[in-house]
Amino acid sequence: MYVLYSALLAASLVVGLPFWTFQMARHGKYRAGLGERLGRVPHRILQADSGPSIWVHAVSVGEVLAVAGLVASLREKFPQHRVVVSTTTASGQKLARARFEERNVFYFPLDLGFCVRPYLRALRPALVIMAETEFWPNSLRLSRASGARVTVVNARISDRSLPGYLRFSRWLRPVLKNIDLFLAQTDEDGRRLVEIGALAERVQVSGNLKFDVPPPAETALVGQLKEAFRQADAGPVLVCGSTMEGEEPLLMRGFESVLASHPRAVMVLAPRHPERFDRVAGLLQQLETKYWRRSEWRGEPVSGGVFLLDSIGELASAYSLADLAFVGGSLVSYGGHNILEPALFGVATVVGTSYQNFRDIVALFEQNQAVRIVGAAELPLVFMELVDSPARRKALGQRGLATLRQQMGSTERTLQALLELMGNGPAESG
Numbered sequence: 225m226y227v228l229y230s231a232l233l234a235a236s237l238v239v240g241l242p243f244w245t246f247q248m249a250r251h252g253k254y255r256a257g258l259g260e261r262l263g264r265v266p267h268r269i270l271q272a273d274s275g276p277s278i279w280v281h282a283v284s285v286g287e288v289l290a291v292a293g294l295v296a297s298l299r300e301k302f303p304q305h306r307v308v309v310s311t312t313t314a315s316g317q318k319l320a321r322a323r324f325e326e327r328n329v330f331y332f333p334l335d336l337g338f339c340v341r342p343y344l345r346a347l348r349p350a351l352v353i354m355a356e357t358e359f360w361p362n363s364l365r366l367s368r369a370s371g372a373r374v375t376v377v378n379a380r381i382s383d384r385s386l387p388g389y390l391r392f393s394r395w396l397r398p399v400l401k402n403i404d405l406f407l408a409q410t411d412e413d414g415r416r417l418v419e420i421g422a423l424a425e426r427v428q429v430s431g432n433l434k435f436d437v438p439p440p441a442e443t444a445l446v447g448q449l450k451e452a453f454r455q456a457d458a459g460p461v462l463v464c465g466s467t468m469e470g471e472e473p474l475l476m477r478g479f480e481s482v483l484a485s486h487p488r489a490v491m492v493l494a495p496r497h498p499e500r501f502d503r504v505a506g507l508l509q510q511l512e513t514k515y516w517r518r519s520e521w522r523g524e525p526v527s528g529g530v531f532l533l534d535s536i537g538e539l540a541s542a543y544s545l546a547d548l549a550f551v552g553g554s555l556v557s558y559g560g561h562n563i564l565e566p567a568l569f570g571v572a573t574v575v576g577t578s579y580q581n582f583r584d585i586v587a588l589f590e591q592n593q594a595v596r597i598v599g600a601a602e603l604p605l606v607f608m609e610l611v612d613s614p615a616r617r618k619a620l621g622q623r624g625l626a627t628l629r630q631q632m633g634s635t636e637r638t639l640q641a642l643l644e645l646m647g648n649g650p651a652e653s654g
Contacts, residue, residue: 225395229361230336237334256314257331263339265346268327269308277306279349279372281332284316285537286562287355290378290433292323293635294353301643308347315536335360344370351646353377354403355433357385364402373645375405377638378433381416383580384559389420397421405645407638410584428641431634432585439568440541448523449492449531449545456527458488460547460611463571465539466496466561467552471576472504474555476511478604479530482611487528489611492542494533496552496561501534508532539565546571548610548617554578555600560586563595567624572610572617574598588631594623 260266278298282288288311298307309324310332311317320329333339340363352367354360354376368374381389389396400422407430408414418424453461462482464475472493479491495504501519508515514529518538521531533539543549549566553559554576562582566573567589574596579586589595598606610617 225398226361226365233335257317260331261334261339263333263336263342265342266330269330270346271327275304275306275348276350277308277347278302278351278353279308279310279343279347279367280353280355281310281358282316282320282355283311283332283358284313285319286434287311287378288316288319288323289437289540291353291355293436293438294377294433294638295324297635297639298642301639302646305350306347319537333363335362337362337366340366344372351375351642353642356380357382359396359399361399364399368402368404373404374402375407375642375645376403377407377430377642378634379406379408379417380410380413381420382559383583386416386420389416393419393421405641407641409634412584430637430641431631433634433638434562434564434585435628435631436633436635437564437568439544442544443538443541445518445535445538446541446544449526449542452523452526453490453545456488456525458490458525458527460486461490461492461545462548462550462607462611463492463494463539463543463546463566464550465492465494465543465552465565467493467504468496468556468558469500470556471552472507474600474603475550476507476513476530478607481604481608483528485608486611489528490526491530492533492545493530494539494542498534498536501532505532505534543571544569547614548607549573551575553581555603563589563624564628567594567621567628570621570625572596572620573624574603574606574610576600576603589624589627592623592627594620594627596620 280291280295282291295307295309308328309320310330311320312332317329317331333343344366349372351373356378357380364374404426406417406422406427408417408427409432411429414427414429417427453459462479467475482489495501505517508530515532516526517532517534519534533542543566546566549571551561551563551573553561557578559581560575560579563573563575563585575586577597577599586595590597596606
């Protein structure tokens, strides 16, 4: 099975080479860390201490933030081990290097034996931790064969991915046997893990690590925008984050309704993907909307228009500016993004009806009347309702913050499960 999988993966990479080359040339995507992805262990990793390690893999920014507390706890509990972190995306890599030191961070290798083995030889991991749902067959098999314990933390099976996993469960089952422990976010995720082939006795529920993420520190941009808003007596401020293709026109329709009665209102608009920044700027120009691009802004007063956040890594702290937040990927059929980021600041939050990527979090918030879920048609009315009612808006935000705080503690539960796993002796070779 593994030989066939490796052959198919290699073939798909060859077939897709023109696409990857185009993406590298046009947008610079996938170029960063190419050598590391192909199995070249960077010197910064080799030059560090050569003792045993704990290897944590976090795909992108959300996963890096989620495991940050766990990484700190692992370093404290396992001082004899070096804790290293790999990521898949460039944005995740940038954040991980800032959080965990560059010498401990690298790009996750492609799931081919010749790419994975050099890292296992260099790191000699005693424990390999995959965040969320990273079921890479060769990486899991080779990690366990090297003698490492293998675990998946913050594990989740989304509505979108479940049918695919079930379809291939016959082949997935032997892959999942290489995982010693699954720590699921919810009971439903635990049930789904067993359904797709995980051994029931290896599945536990520890909660969602994202509830333990602390509010981000205020960035220089947030301080500058506060002053720019003050100078212009701007407000209210709407922060619309992680927006996807097709959402900006709908959001602008809602914002125009707000501007009609609040001419000094500001929308901080943050598209999810950098390659869309220019297209969104073109839309704002086409709509003849007054706007400022973060990349060109020099600190002048901002009022009565859109502040286009065409940068990476500044959205999370920008939610602290909001009187009202909208979390994107939810008005279109994408599945939504993380509503905990605005909730950390007690900000009233609105999402669309497509939120299956965060179904449990949104369902919990909805149960506590801590989020507003709206369709595209009613979005302008809900924006106006909440903008015109500060008391209602504040109550919604405070219920969100209270709901988040009630769910904290997953990091400690995860750590205790890992301590118990590591106390069970070395893993058997797979």
